Amino acid sequence: MTDTKTTADDLREYYLDLIKRSLTGALAEDNDSILGGVRMQGAKSMKKRAANAVAKAAGRLDLEISYKKPYDPAARESGQDWPARAESMIGLKRMTNIQDCIAAVIKDGVPGDLIETGVWRGGATIFMKANLKAWGDTTRKVWVADSFEGLPAPDSSRYPADSGDELYTQTGLAVGLETVKNNFRRYDVLDDHVEFLVGWFKDTLPVAPLGDLALMRLDGDMYESTIQAIEVLYPKLSPGGFCIIDDFGSHASQAGQAIHDYRKQHGITEEIVQIDEFGAYWRKTF
Structure with missing residues (x-):
């Protein structure tokens, strides 16, 4: 006789799988x-x-x-398309990476909150909060940092790697604060342990009341947005914590180069692990 008893771990996996498939549009095969x-x-x-x-x-x-356009499950798996209605465009592999990293910091007792810089419709941070909820973790905060106005125009004099960047013209990347908050409410994960940092990273991150971090996820596309975030946040990342770069491969000459420059300047040697063609991460050991 087969034991079909459902465990708490099973229920957690079922819940998180459903949430990430909904957030990425995979559940509805959103490709309109x-x-x-x-x-x-x-x-x-x-x-x-x-x-x-x-x-x-x-x-x-x-x-x-x-x-209707044909839905491509492989593209959605690796986040190489742009769902019209979903709360996230990062795909299932990068969502699963968040899930795995949170499970590791909880099981290993790594202290600190979670943060994403550059949230679009809030999908990745909603998933962070859903993971904490699934683990019964009521102590950690999720920090949601964004201009909520899209990306900045490139400052080519200070950051030559961003010269010619036109992401600031893509107004579809600008999602207002109230829309993101409402997305949190729709998934029933908005509470006083979700903190919003509204404004350009150069203005908000240096003065934000951040303590230790267990997970930091940078999704700023540009060199400027990435270097401004990692300079403030990485010193707060606890040993055993994770640094995730959403645009490491997709914007290799901008976000990717900012990461290489910061790691070289600070002697960071932990192996960078590729998640998919776009995203990468490493775990801090010291």
């Missing part, structure tokens, strides 16, 4: 192309600008114009 949606906002081409204008007019009538 929406007229005027996040993929088009801020586009310079006349065709896409016209599409945005039509979508805006339709929106005034509470209408949405979209068409």
Whole structure:
């Protein structure tokens, strides 16, 4: 006779698997192309600008114009597409990396809070909080740091690696604070242990009342956003904690180079582990 008893570990896995598939749009196979949606906002081409204008007019009538596109599970696994409606675009592998890192710091008793710098619709930080909830951890905070206005225009004089970057023109990357808070509420994970840091990293991170960190996840794409975050946060990362870089591979000449420069300057030698083609992490040992 087979023992089919469901354990607490099983329930935790089921819950977190469902949450991450919902947050990434994998559960609903979200791959609609929406007229005027996040993929088009801020586009310079006349065709896409016209599409945005039509979508805006339709929106005034509470209408949405979209068409179905084939869902690619492999692309969603590695976060190489951009879901129209989901709360996260990082894909399942990078979500699972968050899950594994949190499990490790809890099991090993690594002290500190969790933070992400650059949150878009809040998906990764919602998942962080869901993981803490699943483990019954009521002491750690999740810090949600973002301008909530998109990315900054490049400061090429100080950060030449960002020269010519046009991410600041992609208004689909700008998601307001109240929208992100509401996404937390929808997943029932918004409480007084979720803290929002609103503004550019150079202004908010140096003065934020942060203590020890067990996990830091940097998703700023640019050299400027990445170096400003790691300079403040890495000294607060506890031994045994994890440093995750979402854009290490996808923006190798910007976010990736900022990481290499910081590690070289501070003699950091822990192995960088690739998660997928875009993201990477390492575990701090000292």
